[in-house]
Amino acid sequence: MNILIIAHFQNDGSPYVSFVHDQALAYKALGHNVYVISPVVCNKKEAEVYKGKKEKYIDGIRVFYPRYLSISKYGRYGINAFLGFYSVNKIVKKIINGFHPDIIHAHTIGFDGAISVRLKEKYNIPVSITAHGSDVVIPIEDKKLSYIISICRRANTVVTVSSKLKNILIKEAPDLNVQVILNGFNNQYCSEVPKKKHSIIQVSNLIEQKKVDITLKAVATLYKEYRDVTLTVIGDGPEKNHLKELCTQLNISDIVNFTGQISNCEVLKRMSETEVFIMPSIKEGLGIVYLEAMASGCLTIGTRGEGIEDIIKNKVNGFLIEADNIEMIITYVRSCFENTEYNKLITQNGKESVKVLTWETNAKKYTSLFEEII
Secondary structure, eight states: OEEEEEOOOOOSSSSSOHHHHHHHHHHHHTTOEEEEEOOEEOSHHHHHHHTTOOEEEETTEEEEOOEEOOOGGGGTTTHHHHHHHHHHHHHHHHHTTTOOOSEEEEESIIIIIHHHHHHHHHHOOOEEEEEOSHHHHHHHHTTOHHHHHHHHHHSSEEEESSHHHHHHHHHHOTTSOEEEOOOOBOOTTOOOOOOEEEEEEEESOSSGGGOHHHHHHHHHHHHHHOTTOEEEEEBOOTTHHHHHHHHHHHTOGGGEEEEESOOHHHHHHHHHTEEEEEOOOSSOSOOHHHHHHHHTTOEEEEETTSGGGGTOOBTTTBEEEOTTOHHHHHHHHHHHHHOHHHHHHHHHHHHHHHTTOBHHHHHHHHHHHHHHHO
């Protein structure tokens, strides 16, 4: 099967999007031919990353980087996608005789999905769109949900990474063909090493949605009881300076380490050494980082009502808190700091829960769906 992936470039240190590349490699390992088109915004930052290169072979996968003009939020709904389509279509016209896609797999609805349904209508190639979270939540906030629903209706099928996202789309449009396929994760760097006592970690973009401030406030209270508690915050973003200032206000600067953005291999190493993972984020599809934390033997805490609820069963294989509930975080962490056997039970159940969520499993489910569509 020839699979064409459309996934706009995200500057996360990977070839285009880290988890999409992992999925592409899984397709390739199953014997499929995979091309990727990753539209790149024409701006100074991305130009410095790619230095004019518009095509690469990465791990045996051919990746194209067409440039497109973005006019920021003013073009978020329609104009940017049209400009992106114009750039992507030039690549498709170039490759289609030697590589005619059997399926187009688009990641996110409003941009990649909008481009892909235009390609479908121009070249008669079926399209599957995957919704990841922000591509549903942000349009709701902007009162543009009807726009993304119209794109979904033009696709052959829509896949969501969690039941939460499926329910949002089906509530708005019961006629949509929506299926849930949980994300996979790369577990090759997860290891069994001794845990540092009373250690906590959060891995996320430093944005309001990820609620790092809630984690900091919980740790500040725990520090009064456990003087050896530490927190590692991995990631970068616009909230970084504010969060560092908050640490100063809470008198925990000495026990909090902001690492910035580091490689996924190093992230998993840090997780393997840490007892507790906390990410009390909201508006979350299904963060792969939760799966990585559970596989690394971290006691994992997420937010009730978000995508991770498909995986975490409260007090069985992890913990779910109500949004912004600092006291619940403190209670759960304290219970596991005090009861080693309970901690072991929860973390072992967590490991078992995510064992099957590999990219190979994920890719097999997608390709079965693609075969049905074709």
